[in-house]
Amino acid sequence: MKEIYDQKPWLKFYDKGVPPTLEYPAISYPEFIREAFEKAPDRVALYYMGSRINYRDLDTLSSQFAHFLAENGCRPGDAVGVHLPNIPACYIACLGILKAGCVYTGANVLLSPDELEQQINDAGVKILLTLDALFEKVGKIVGRTGVKTIVVASIADFLPPLKKVLGKLLKKIPTGRVGSLPGIKVIGFSQALKAMPRHLPTVKVPPEAPCFMMYTGGTTGRPKGAVLTHRNVVHHMVQNNTWLGLTIGAHTTLCPYPMFHVAGCFIAMGCIALGNSLILVLNPRDLKSLISAIRKYKPTSMLAVPTIYLELMKMAEFRALDFSGIEYFISGSAPFPAENINEFEALVGNKLIEGYGLTEATTLITSLPHHGQKKVGSVGIPLSDTEVRLVDPESGQVVPLGEAGEIVARGPQVFQGYHNQPEETAHTVRDGWLYTGDIAEMDQDGYFTIVDRVKDMVNVSGFKVFTRVVDEVLVRHPDVESAATVGLPDPKRPGSEIVASAIVLKAGREKNEKMKQQIIAYMKGKVASYKVPRVIEFMDQLPLSPIGKVLKRELRKMISAG
DSSP states (O other): OTHHHHTOGGGGGSOTTOOSSOOOOOOOHHHHTHHHHHHOTTSEEEEETTEEEEHHHHHHHHHHHHHHHHHTTOOTTOEEEEEOOSSHHHHHHHHHHHHTTOEEEEOOTTOOHHHHHHHHHHHTOSEEEEEGGGHHHHHHHGGGSOOOEEEEEOTTTTSOHHHHHHHHHTTOSOOOOOOOBTTBEEEEHHHHHHTSOOSOOOOOOOTTSEEEEEEEOTTSSSOEEEEEEHHHHHHHHHHHHHHHTOOTTOOEEEOOSOTTSHHHHHHHHHHHHTTOEEEOOSOTTOHHHHHHHHHHHOOSEEEEOHHHHHHHHTOHHHHTSOOTTOOEEEEOSSOOOHHHHHHHHHHHOSOEEEEEEOGGGSSEEEEOOSSSOOOTTOOBEEOTTOEEEEEOTTTOOBOOTTSOEEEEEESTTSOOEETTOHHHHHHHEETTEEEEEEEEEEOTTSOEEEEEESSOEEEETTEEEEHHHHHHHHTTSTTEEEEEEEEEEOTTSTTOEEEEEEEEEOTTOOOSHHHHHHHHHHHHTTSOGGGSOSEEEEOSSOOBOTTSOBOHHHHHHHHHHO
8 A cells, every 4th residue: 555655646746846856965054054144145134123134244143142152151952942022133043042053942922931931941941032021921930940041132122223212112112121030140132242252153063963942742732842953954944945946045035933933933044044035023913014014025925824814815905915026925834724725816826835744844744836736725745855654543554545544754854853752752753754643635646635633732823732731721720620622613713723621610619601711810820822712611521432531523513512
């Protein structure tokens, strides 16, 4: 049965100029970017709310941050935490971290203090970058971590002088009070760079060294640091650049993905390696600002989750834009509803490229061709040097053509493993094959379509919520006996889901609206906002199988009916 996958029927659908096998440089990411920095020093690297940072300045600033890390005790291989939205400091810091031979680990700005503490400790972070508006949250937990230095950035950093002054006076720029913390050095981002040398660090980073540590649930609910090496990152950039036919200095890219998400981080660093101009998006839910950025900066490419595209389609201002200069729109992290694809393409042209991937594969495993055949609802075909098979999740045997199975893949983009999690790594990567936990079908042309998930995961506008984590927090509530969580389609956001929990209360507790609000308030203090159940259904008992396992499919029907 595996012969069909060994034959790679997808190869005949590759675009002209995309070979099945590529040549890859044996260099680190900081070496990989040198060509772009040297060829395009005056090109705009970052557009940010009216200000512009060119590649020459980005190079200097990031080198200064690398020197700051070294002078403050960071050594090659150490993880540096970045707890920031998409502001210039985030991109400067990421480059500086990698130039210093350290490991970039992004921390979601929506994490609760407890979640942030767990991630910082798991990664072994000693230097943390955060925002002044988030300093109070960090201050609550940092004393229980190994962090010795906090670098504090501001949304106002790098703004044009007039906009900075007016923003602060009119209180349109979110800020927070920054104070001292016992035993911890606290310094502003601009101050941290001020006295640092401007020259390129001389740190030699081997390709097999860790580059990014991006947190994901893996195959279970507890977040784990997926370690991506410089080899993974550079080789995957070569794969993507070849797939899309990208060359240095040719694009202006709008990408609302946050930098603490693997897609946002990889896309941004990939654009920088090509000398592209990045349009920074502070709040991806501010659709009017997105439209304004498209109108003002005229991007040639855009990458976002389907929810953003679907919401933009509802707005007359978006529909009135001229899309002729945009070469392609990439959609990922969640399925783009098939019923909406034709409408979107009728609006923007035949330019939508859907792909499938996960953190453990740096980003992508499959993608629709840039120019070739696109099948509505499909996530495309495997990239160059990428092997994909479908296997039975229980037996591990390859399934025949036309049958659904778990996606397993191998290629240069497959990660090395989870940080300090050998058992989970061994479960996820077997004989070089990445077991994704996602169920798909493959047609005779080698195009894959996602049909289900092995993992009990809820996709909230691209943010992944593991029901096990939600349940574990719920059952710690003093009034909750047991709980089970599922995802339901979000009627307001096609392609996205909402978190819905069925709860059995302890004896004598009232099943009323007041109790629901108490539980929701409790959850808001324990988990990120997107993990808080939007639907709570009280039940006398959960539907269980004969061996006591919660029947999630049955539960989903019951909650939907309720």
